[in-house]
Amino acid sequence: MTRDELDVLASLGESEQLEFKESSGQRTQAAKSICAMLNNRGGRVLFGVTATGEIVGQQVSDRTIEEIAAELRHIDPPAFPSIERVPTVAGREVIVVEIGPGRSRPYSSEARPTAAPVTRTPYSRPMSTTRSSWSGCTPTTDGRSRRP
Numbered sequence: 001m002t003r004d005e006l007d008v009l010a011s012l013g014e015s016e017q018l019e020f021k022e023s024s025g026q027r028t029q030a031a032k033s034i035c036a037m038l039n040n041r042g043g044r045v046l047f048g049v050t051a052t053g054e055i056v057g058q059q060v061s062d063r064t065i066e067e068i069a070a071e072l073r074h075i076d077p078p079a080f081p082s083i084e085r086v087p088t089v090a091g092r093e094v095i096v097v098e099i100g101p102g103r104s105r106p107y108s109s110e111a112r113p114t115a116a117p118v119t120r121t122p123y124s125r126p127m128s129t130t131r132s133s134w135s136g137c138t139p140t141t142d143g144r145s146r147r148p
Helices: 003-012 024-038 062-072
Strands: 018-021 043-047 082-087 093-099 108-111 119-124
Touching: 003 018, 003 043, 003 082, 018 024, 024 043, 024 062, 024 093, 024 108, 024 119, 062 082, 062 093
Parallel strands: 018 043
Antiparallel strands: 043 093, 082 093, 108 119
């Protein structure tokens, strides 16, 4: 992706298929959004772009990319998005995570409560908001839902 293409994406604003994160510190929320995009039509998450579309970039190291990839490994079944670094200014970069529509739906993302068993939650992305897809179902530790 070129800087010009990045400028165009940032000017479009967030949508069902495009989400902005100011930094990779928001990678857990981004993984939920990627999960929702897999359950829909695919999309992109841009790290280093504010919610208003301002490209601020961030310092990116190999460790930064590894941390994002580690968070994405919590998606089940496994998904393999592309992760690209786009140079901005002053040594800063925007990280672009792109995924197509999932072929093994539904996808869920691991919710990590402190002392409870691991719960997998499917996510959807109506408009530009990521939400749990349980809609009245009770999640179980095996990733399935049970009606109340």
